[in-house]
Amino acid sequence: MFTGIIESLGCIKRMDTVAGDVRLVIESDSLDFSDVQLGDSIAANGICLTVVDLGEKSYAVDVSRETLARTAMQNWSIGDTVNLEKAMLPTTRFGGHIVSGHVDGVGRIVQIKKDARSIYIEIELPEDLKRYTATKGSVTADGISLTTNLVKDNIICLNIIPHTAKITNIERHWRVGSLVNIEVDVVARYLERLLQGQADTIPSSTGITEAFLAENGFMR
Template identity: 70%
Template sequence: MFTGIIESVGKVTSMQPTGGDIRLTIESSELDFSDVKLGDSIASNGICLTVVEIGDKSYSVDVSRETIARTALETLKPGDIVNLEKAMLPTTRFGGHIVAGHVDGVGRVSKLQQDARSIYIEIEIPKELAHYTATKGSITVDGISLTTNLVRDSVVCLNIIPHTAQVTNIAKHWLVGSKVNIEVDIVARYLERLLNKSQAGDINAPSPQSQITEAFLADNGFMK
């Protein structure tokens, strides 16, 4: 599990095809490798990947065809900058939101312009993910925990402050047309599952009536 607060950026140094999969190597002079060991998870552009090799200032991961198909990883090339976050500890300050590192889909940067000192960005996300987003809600883009200014159909509008732009790959890598990894708020997914019991398995199987209703959520301040 992660928080979406990027610890450092890294550079892709190798993308080695291996038996239909990819062995990806990333180096970073900024990431603290002192507590990284084989089998640990590092979110790389928001993708939870398992460390299989460790170098002095680098690590390698194996990426399956499933992950390649569901993420923007196939657009990466050696030299590209990626966002890095090690898995959180029980003592970690929770500065972002709950991030699983399981990418839900690929979005596309459709607008990018300066807005005073911040950067205004619009990202088109897959239509099937749009209902999991909300104005002033949380979304993970390339592993970064961000707050949505506005959601318009399947377009998410964001304002990126200078600090976030500089310590992530946004200022160095995002352009209009760039593909980015999207993970929606996991809380929204669980709420949907509670509200729609047909998604819990066999739709014909009897199940107890859920006490979580739209009226209950509204009465308790979860909906406006």
């Protein structure tokens, strides 16, 4: 599990094809490697990846074809900067929100502009993810825990403060048309599953049916 609070930036040093999969080497001068061991999880742009090899200031991960197909990693290149976060500890300060590191889909940046000292950004989400978003809710974009200021159909509106823009890859890589990894709030996903299960088991005497839940916005 992660919190969406980026610890440091990394650089893609190698991308090697190995029997149809990819071995990725990420280097970072600022990540604390003192407690990193083989088998640990480190999220890169929001993708939970397992450390399979360690260097002094770098580590390697294996990436499956499933991950390549479902994330924006397919557009990464050697030299790109990625957001890094090590898996949280029981003692970690919970500054963001619950993040699993399992990307739900890929969003596309459709607008970027200055808004006083912050950066206003609009991201277009895949249609099947819009039902998990809410104004003033939480979303993860490239591993960054963010608050949605406004939701317009399948577009989420964000304001990025200068500190967040500086310590992440936003200033370096986010442009109109850029693709970013999106993970929706895990609570919304579990709530949907719970309501789906309840719709099948609620006694008819209550008057609450699957149709009733759909009509009142609980299901789509």
